[in-house]
Amino acid sequence: xxxxxxxxxxxxxxxxxxxxxxxxxxxxxxxxxxxxxxxxxxxxxxxxxxxxxxxxxxxxxxxxxxxxxxxxxxxxxxxxxxxxxxxxxxxxxxxxxxxxxxxxxxxxxxxxxxxxxxxxxxxxxxxxxxxxxxxxxxxxxxxxxxxxxxxxxxxxxxxxxxxxxxxxxxxxxxxxxxxxxxxxxxxxxxxxxxxxxxxxxxxxxxxxxxxxxxxxxxxxxxxxxxxxxxxxxxxxxxxxxxxxxxxxxxxxxxxxxxxxxxxxxxxxxxxxxxxxxxxxxxxxxxxxxxx
Amino acid sequence: xxxxxxxxxxxxxxxxxxxxxxxxxxxxxxxxxxxxxxxxxxxxxxxxxxxxxxxxxxxxxxxxxxxxxxxxxxxxxxxxxxxxxxxxxxxxxxxxxxxxxxxxxxxxxxxxxxxxxxxxxxxxxxxxxxxxxxxxxxxxxxxxxxxxxxxxxxxxxxxxxxxxxxxxxxxxxxxxxxxxxxxxxxxxxxxxxxxxxxxxxxxxxxxxxxxxxxxxxxxxxxxxxxxxxxxxxxxxxxxxxxxxxxxxxxxxxxxxxxxxxxxxxxxxxxxxxxxxxxxxxxxxxxxxxxx
Numbered sequence: 001x002x003x004x005x006x007x008x009x010x011x012x013x014x015x016x017x018x019x020x021x022x023x024x025x026x027x028x029x030x031x032x033x034x035x036x037x038x039x040x041x042x043x044x045x046x047x048x049x050x051x052x053x054x055x056x057x058x059x060x061x062x063x064x065x066x067x068x069x070x071x072x073x074x075x076x077x078x079x080x081x082x083x084x085x086x087x088x089x090x091x092x093x094x095x096x097x098x099x100x101x102x103x104x105x106x107x108x109x110x111x112x113x114x115x116x117x118x119x120x121x122x123x124x125x126x127x128x129x130x131x132x133x134x135x136x137x138x139x140x141x142x143x144x145x146x147x148x149x150x151x152x153x154x155x156x157x158x159x160x161x162x163x164x165x166x167x168x169x170x171x172x173x174x175x176x177x178x179x180x181x182x183x184x185x186x187x188x189x190x191x192x193x194x195x196x197x198x199x200x201x202x203x204x205x206x207x208x209x210x211x212x213x214x215x216x217x218x219x220x221x222x223x224x225x226x227x228x229x230x231x232x233x234x235x236x237x238x239x240x241x242x243x244x245x246x247x248x249x250x251x252x253x254x255x256x257x258x259x260x261x262x263x264x265x266x267x268x269x270x271x272x273x274x275x276x277x278x279x280x281x282x283x284x285x286x287x288x289x290x291x
Numbered sequence: 292x293x294x295x296x297x298x299x300x301x302x303x304x305x306x307x308x309x310x311x312x313x314x315x316x317x318x319x320x321x322x323x324x325x326x327x328x329x330x331x332x333x334x335x336x337x338x339x340x341x342x343x344x345x346x347x348x349x350x351x352x353x354x355x356x357x358x359x360x361x362x363x364x365x366x367x368x369x370x371x372x373x374x375x376x377x378x379x380x381x382x383x384x385x386x387x388x389x390x391x392x393x394x395x396x397x398x399x400x401x402x403x404x405x406x407x408x409x410x411x412x413x414x415x416x417x418x419x420x421x422x423x424x425x426x427x428x429x430x431x432x433x434x435x436x437x438x439x440x441x442x443x444x445x446x447x448x449x450x451x452x453x454x455x456x457x458x459x460x461x462x463x464x465x466x467x468x469x470x471x472x473x474x475x476x477x478x479x480x481x482x483x484x485x486x487x488x489x490x491x492x493x494x495x496x497x498x499x500x501x502x503x504x505x506x507x508x509x510x511x512x513x514x515x516x517x518x519x520x521x522x523x524x525x526x527x528x529x530x531x532x533x534x535x536x537x538x539x540x541x542x543x544x545x546x547x548x549x550x551x552x553x554x555x556x557x558x559x560x561x562x563x564x565x566x567x568x569x570x571x572x573x574x575x576x577x578x579x580x581x582x
Contacts, residue, residue: 027399070396070403076375076417077368084367102395104426105361106453107526108318112361126367135395137428137448139455157428162397164430171473172465179470182462235398 005131005153006191006226010198012063012096013250019289020282021098021228022058023257024051024067024086026079030262032270043075047082052089054261057271058278064096064130066228066255080127087128098228098253099129102157104138110145118152131155133206133228136183143190143203150194153202153226158183158218161208161231180214184221191225200224200251207245209237209254215244227252233259233281239288246289254285296422296444297482297517301489303354303387304541310580311573312389312519313349314548315342315358315377317370321553323561334366338373343380345552348562349569355387357519357546360418371418378419389519389544390420393448395429401436409443422446424497424519427474434481434494441485444493444517449474449509452499452522471505475512482516491515491542498536500528500545506535518543524550524572530579537580545576 002008013019026047028036039045055065067086072079090097103113117129131153136143146154159169159180169180177185184205191201204226207218219227227245231237233256245252259277266273293299304310317338319327330336346356358377363370381388394404408420422444427434437445450460450471460471468476475496482492495517498509510518518536522528524547536543550568557564 025400068396068400068403070394070400070407074403074407074417077371079417080368080371102426103361104393104395105359106451109316109359109361112359112365116361116365126365126370135393135426135428137426137459138451138453139458139460141453141455160397160429162429162432164432165397167430167477168428168470168474169430171470174463174465174467176465179459179462183459186458 002130002151004150004196005202006194006200007196007198009063009096009153009226009253010200010250016063017286018061018063018282019246019252019254019285020062020278021064021066021253021255022054022062022260022278023100023255024054024065025257025261026051026071026082027258027262030258044078044082047072047075047079048085051086051261053271054274055086055089055093055095057274058260059093059095061278061282062095064098064253065090066098066100068257069099069101069127083127091128097129098131098133098155099127100133102133102135104135104142106138106142110142114145114148118146118149120148131204133157136186140186140190147190147194147202150202153204155204155206155226155228156183156187158187158205159207159211159214161210161235161237165208180218181221184218187225188222191222195224200226204228206230209241210235212238212241212244215241219244219247223247228255229253230255232256242285242288243291249289252289256281293421293442295441295487296493297485297491298487298489300354300387300444300517300544301491301541307354308577309352309354309573310537310543310545310576311353311569312355312357312544312546313345313353313551313569314391314546315345315356316548316552317342317362317373318549318553321549335369335373338363338366338370339376342377344562345565346377346380346384346386348565349551350384350386352569352573353386355389355421355544356381357389357391359548360390360392374418382419388420389422389424389446390418391424393424393426395426395433397429397433401433405436405439409437409440411440422495424448427477431477431481438481438485438493441493444495446495446497446517446519447474447478449478449496450498450502450505452501452526452528456499456502471509472512475509478516479513482513486515491517495519497521500532501526503529503532503535506532510535510538514538519546520544521546523547533576533579534582540580543580547572
């Protein structure tokens with residue numbers, strides 16, 4: 001039983017010697033046609049079978065898994081039943097789940113989202129996760145409902161990896177800092193009340209690997225925050241940004257989705273190719289973390 | 292068949308003489324216990340039956356319906372099957388659907404969300420809607436995948452109705468305006484390419500009814516945008532803010548959820564109480580719109 005999200009992550013990073021998060025994004029057309037055809041193109045069967053295979057092939061190398069809920073949602077209730085299957089499978093393997101939904105709302109609606117993803121003393125969540133990604137544009141009271149138990153963590157969007165992320169995030173405020181800096185300061189403040197023995201609290205940040213200079217600055221603004229780093233691999237994130245996310249080899253979780261889940265075809269078969277991609281990503285990240 | 296979201300809304304406002312959006316928020320404990328017990332507390336049955344009743348009792352007074360997806364999501368795949376039932380029911384009654392999900396993501400993930408909510412020439416969406424709410428913090432490229440067809444609209448969060456909305460939205464930029472103002476300027480720019488004969492484009496804004504001064508300023512920054520206004524009724528939004536959202540009696544959609552879906556018990560029965568609440572909200576909003 002996990003009692004503190006951030007401390008648990010720190011322990012796992014040490015024990016497993018991994019900083020790799022495997023992203024589970026069911027891109028339908030990237031799943032081999034033969035695999036889909038063998039299951040009559042049934043979304044539930046294809047997605048749950050394929051990603052069970054991904055989980056089994058990468059479990060030894062991942063510190064956590066990050067399902068992207070959009071790719072399940074688009075298949076309707078059957079897609080979300082597949083997500084439930086994969087959650088059960090991950091839990092049976094004692095894996096951690098960071099649900100990437102970027103949810104954001106207020107009052108009772110924020111509470112409803114929290115109930116969808118976090119187990120409570122009253123009820124199990126339908127999509128039970130250890131942490132979720134959130135968009136903080138609505139302010140503190142939109143974040144609080146997710147911080148009721150130290151067992152759960154959140155990652156607030158600070159600086160995203162996409163080309164247009166600067167439209168708002170890079171705006172300079174009257175005080176001289178950027179909006180992303182201001183969000184980072186708030187994230188650091190939110191995390192301070194839950195800092196555990198690892199030195200990290202349960203409010204983390206999402207900072208893309210595609211902007212190394214931003215990563216350096218934002219890391220110093222959030223010394224007690226885990227940073228979840230998307231954009232490594234397929235999106236062209238840089239080793240420099242990844243290096244800047246770490247503090248003494250810890251404090252950052254590097255996500256890779258496509259490069260691991262959908263590797264180039266290999267003579268050794270699908271499982272071996274996925275497993276190899278995960279191992280090599282883990283090793284490469286470990287090298288950068290201590291470089 | 293709708294060919295242009297904003298023009299269709301303008302036509303409906305005229306034809307139906309309504310500016311009321313009925314919010315569908317399945318707060319489990321607000322649904323009468325006797326109603327739940329009669330359906331063995333089965334989430335799918337309770338939610339789909341109760342909100343079918345709400346739709347049937349309010350259809351004459353609503354210009355659109357706004358399901359809040361969080362309250363369906365929290366019940367797992369069964370909750371989302373109930374949402375699909377209600378969508379079918381709304382479409383059979385020629386009603387418009389604004390899906391309140393505040394989704395936000397980038398690249399292929401933004402496209403996956405668009406496929407979840409908007410029908411395309413290739414495929415019907417599992418949660419087929421006419422418009423969606425979005426959070427714009429990730430910038431232009433997170434919005435574009437939702438603007439592929441003029442048949443669909445979006446509402447970007449500009450100024451939300453909650454107490455902490457000022458944490459980021461009210462921050463003053465170096466240029467002297469607030470962040471919410473800047474988002475409003477971008478929303479106006481995004482809508483300009485799709486302005487139809489009504490004078491409105493397909494990119495609208497969410498501005499809460501709880502901040503009248505902000506509403507006045509934001510309305511002038513977005514003359515060609517529909518404004519979706521939450522916070523009326525239960526959240527204590529002001530008539531002054533609602534008045535400021537309208538331009539010559541149009542251009543604003545006022546949402547009410549709890550006050551209509553869960554009225555005080557009345558001797559006339561549930562349907563009559565819901566119907567009366569919707570009629571009186573519609574009439575009150577119409578009065579303000581032309582005051």
